[in-house]
């Protein structure tokens with residue numbers, strides 16, 4: 001390519017493009033120049049938008065006429081694709097850069113493959129920036145609806161960095177064919193009336209009216225879909241640089257969202273999440289911890305927590321609902337009236353009560369005072385779930401093979417969901433650690449019944465215990 | 477309904493949807509609104525219309541139809557026993573919201589999910605109704621992603637795919653034990669059954685279209701799923717294994733990971749220590765290694781430590797390379813593509829550029845530097861025309877020499 005360099009300053013040819021973004025015309029001129037064998041250093045390219053006048057070029061020759069016999073220039077598809085994008089860049093050097101590359105391509109057909117070549121890299125860079133700008137325009141254009149005599153028109157103000165407006169119009173046509181819309185930019189505007197695209201002069205931001213009522217809804221969506229527990233401002237800025245913010249209504253909310261994120265996360269956590277820390281390493285630790293536990297409202301009522309009791313290597317663990325009046329006073333599980341019913345039936349079924357570990361789903365006593373009496377109250381699902389941490393700790397330490405849950409609260413504590421005791425009783429379920437869960441009614445339920453129904457329920461209860469006794473004998 | 481009323485419900489129902497990681501709107505067929513009565517287009521690649529301060533892309537209107545729920549999953553803010561504020565939209569309201577956002581170019585479409593009300597099938601019908609109104613009454617040609625309810629009638633789950641571009645069913649937790657413990661109302665066989673139904677429907681529809689051009693399209697962007705990370709004891713190794721099994725069994729397009737995040741009114745069954753967000757990032761990187769870099773699941777698992785966890789201070793590719801130093805250095809002028817893809821710091825694009833450039837001439841270290849962003853990381857693992865890393869890969873301090881700073885790691889696999 002340097003073969004025709006002379007010692008004299010070469011004659012400069014001026015290639016003038018009518019528009020800043022016209023690839024077809026650039027291609028026609030470039031073709032002609034190549035056929036005229038015109039080296040890149042002899043051509044000065046210019047277009048109106050670049051506002052650049054090369055003093056040397058001003059007096060220079062018109063474009064040369066190529067000889068008729070000249071060969072058609074060649075360009076690879078890769079080059080053409082890149083050039084179509086790169087030509088839209090605002091860099092005034094783009095035309096000459098592309099021409100230089102095309103010139104070099106004539107003698108080296110595989111030049112585009114050499115990604116380490118300076119010219120190739122530079123053009124790829126330009127093309128990449130243009131593609132990104134096109135993509136960001138598709139993403140960040142925000143229409144506002146304007147009532148016009150013919151109906152609604154959607155108007156957007158946008159400031160692209162490169163000459164992409166016309167190249168990008170087709171996208172908006174494909175997307176919003178049935179709408180009437182306008183996109184206004186500082187370098188020109190385009191308008192779609194449902195049938196044809198019209199080009200218009202440059203516009204000012206004030207030409208796009210503000211005050212679309214849907215913007216407030218959009219802002220609400222934007223603030224709500226964001227998770228304050230995962231603030232990553234850098235990642236946001238990388239994809240949505242500040243220069244775009246001024247035309248995006250939702251961006252006005254960002255500073256406030258960032259500033260409030262920590263508080264919002266703290267509120268999210270405080271609103272229920274409680275850090276129980278690591279699992280206790282011994283039953284003694286569990287006992288100490290529940291005494292101090294105030295994680296649900298029951299623990300704050302001034303009663304003492306009641307720990308489970310029994311052997312430390314039990315095959316069977318029996319879980320009740322919560323300590324009652326007697327239990328709370330004595331600090332031991334199942335010592336009140338319900339406990340007596342349980343113990344009577346256990347020995348009836350042949351289960352040695354002393355061999356089982358006995359505990360409760362909820363460790364504190366929930367009640368309402370009535371005169372001097374404390375009336376038992378059923379714990380809520382939330383309270384059971386909160387206290388589940390402790391019973392799981394006990395299970396993890398004791399690893400019983402069989403767990404017998406008495407009543408719906410105990411069953412929820414072990415299963416994490418509310419089930420019907422009547423339909424779940426009499427058959428084992430496998431728990432996550434492989435142990436068996438059996439469900440039966442709570443003995444206090446039997447205490448509340450009278451007559452025939454009590455007889456019936458007691459029989460069922462005994463049956464449940466017998467089934468458990470049978471499993472126990474199989475296991476030991 | 478007044479706008480302020482809609483606003484209040486939008487706040488609740490978008491807030492409740494924020495734990496879903498996916499907002500993707502890509503991978504579907506090309507459509508445009510030309511020749512139609514409505515609006516909307518899809519062009520293969522989705523568009524992120526905004527980014528939130530959590531760094532995540534907003535490309536879809538992602539909301540719940542309702543956050544009332546009869547289920548009681550412990551990790552879920554909408555579970556029955558939670559004290560969260562409740563709200564619901566009618567299908568028509570969701571349709572109106574989607575269209576008014578879409579017309580203003582705020583979104584690519586809709587990602588609709590729901591708490592379970594009345595019954596799973598009833599809920600599924602409501603979700604389908606939204607997409608039916610959008611498609612049939614408004615000729616909406618934008619993107620629709622429906623989160624289907626696995627417990628619903630399989631026929632309904634299959635119908636969703638006729639309107640939606642993508643369907644998803646969340647596996648929720650990586651292990652069955654975790655699912656039983658934290659989502660007692662859900663069952664792994666049921667979830668997988670529904671995934672299987674969808675897979676069959678997707679494959680059949682594709683087949684049918686090969687034979688009859690007018691056969692209806694079914695979820696052309698395929699199905700995806702999400703797993704919550706860090707809510708149970710599952711290790712990264714478990715998670716990678718589970719994900720690759722799901723990819724294989726159900727032909728999933730994507731498995732999304734969502735680091736368990738503190739939720740208001742959480743259940744005490746949860747650990748409540750949020751896992752480091754980096755863990756989620758590492759899992760995405762490992763996913764990437766399997767999908768684009770030819771790593772087998774067991775190889776990714778090899779990158780994990782003895783505890784089954786991927787290192788947090790380096791990406792899994794580097795971790796793997798440090799485990800298998802004998803496989804390096806790789807000659808950039810000779811090695812096949814698969815080997816080059818194993819070099820830490822060389823992405824798919826850099827490898828393609830190297831392969832193209834070396835057809836021209838032999839590459840020097842300097843040339844490689846022009847084709848990658850992190851030469852420092854690459855250098856110990858390659859041989860170039862003028863470069864050979866003398867025993868560098870054996871140096872004990874290699875890891876600390878090249879272990880990148882945190883900020884750089886985040887960008888390593890950024891697209």
Ligand code: SF4
Pocket residue numbers: 290293294295296297298299300305362363364383386387390
């Ligand atoms: S009942 Fe359970 S959770 Fe509530 S304060 Fe007592 S020990 Fe803690």
